[in-house]
Amino acid sequence: MHILQICPRVPFPPTDGGAIAMYDVAAGLARAGHRVTVLALNTPKHHQPDTVLAHLGPNVRLLTVDVDTRLSPRKALQNLLSSPLPYNVERFVSPAVEAKLTQLLAEEQFDVAQLEGTFVAWYEQLLRRLAPTLPVVLRAHNLEYTIWRQLAAKTRNPLKRAYLRQLASRLEQFEKDQLPRFAAVAAITEADQQRLRRLGCPEPVVFVPAGVDLSRFRRDPTIRPQPRTLCMIGSFDWLPNQEGLDWFLREVWPEARRQFPALELHLAGKNLPERFRQLRLPGVTVHGFVESAAGFMQQYELMLVPLLSGGGMRIKIIEGMALGCCILSTTLGAEGIHVKPDFDIVVADSAQEWLAQLGRYYRGELPAAAIGQEAARTIARRYDNARVVESFLDLYTILLPARAATP
DSSP: OEEEEEESSOOOSOOSHHHHHHHHHHHHHHHTTOEEEEEEEEOSTTOOOTTTTGGGOTTEEEEEEEOOOOOOHHHHHHHHHHOSSOHHHHTTOOHHHHHHHHHHHHHOOOSEEEEESGGGTTHHHHHHHHOTTSOEEEEESOOHHHHHHHHHHTOOSHHHHHHHHHHHHHHHHHHHHHGGGSSEEEESSHHHHHHHHHHTOOSOEEEOOOOBOGGGOOOOTTOOOEEEEEEEEOOTTSHHHHHHHHHIIIIIHHHHHHHSTTOEEEEEOTTOOHHHHHHOOTTEEEEESOSOHHHHHTTEEEEEEOOOSOOSOOHHHHHHHHTTOEEEEOTTTTTTSOOOBTTTBEEOOSHHHHHHHHHHHHTTOSOHHHHHHHHHHHHHHHOBHHHHHHHHHHHHHHHHHHHHHOO
16 A cells, blocks of 8 residues: 655654654554655754655655744734634645645555644645545544643633633634544544544544554663652643643642652653753752653653643553553543553542552552553553554555445
8 A cells, every 4th residue: 555644743753642653653554565655744843854764664755845833922813813723723734735735646646645633634625625535544643622621721821721712612613624524533542532423523433542663662671770769751842741740840749759758750851841940849850851761761660640631642651661661640641541550550640649659659569560560561462553553554444445436
């Protein structure tokens, strides 16, 4: 098969959840013998050369179009007053991308097109006009409106809260109007699969989780985790990650340090706002961006995911589990991952519950090593990227006979 994969950013380097999910499916399809043309918006924030996926071999071709998706208060206001599209989507609509797609579909044949998330879902309309029989699949990384609704509910500034509510409402309308137009939808969690069905998406609406390339996440036996150490890692340009860290440092950490004074917290990730560095909290070390997420996670005994809002699936959780790390997460953070509390993950929601679990760990009552071992088995059994690629190929195979039958 020849698959056209349309991405809201160049899916490299695979260091955050969205990039990892897009990169791994392209790499996996290529390893399975299929051709993948990746058409990616090359944004200022994640700008990459056209050769950045060359290491995946001749079956993967990367085409990029420079698009400025940077946030602009002026453009946000113009959008609010005059555009039918939510600002989060309009930023990714580009005449240059339209022109590239038009040229590409005039010159080449594809078996399936896969659009990676709501922010590029608008291009389904163009694909339908240019290639009416081409099956177009949406890979729904999240239902975006649910994330922005959650963020609005927790925002204290009344003007910002009103704007976020308006944005969430417009995103909901866009997703209700646009997502049911796809030939098929691949939801990244089973909860999102049900939400997409309620949104009106016709079948097939299938569950295809994000996976892990297990060859990149093998535990290094020479790394021994430091005792009484916690870590958090993520992409902090994603607002729910900032929100969760803010909450943890404000509501949990001061009391945790009072009760458990030897605890250390290590923070790593891209684009960590300067305000976190300026806090200079006792026991907290800020590492910033680290070259090896796998190496970082293995140095500490307990990995924290205090997520309060968001959707989709936390790739860093399944990566940490694959490495045999013991994860302490909120229920929402673990949503969409087949786990069992106190078996292959530890779950806490309120500040009191977090303190209780940290106390178990501190006193040696939490079997962190055993939970980590079970976590690694869960990932190997359910989330190997090769299985994810097989699920996509099964979906494409369902769609191809329907295409052949279209007059």
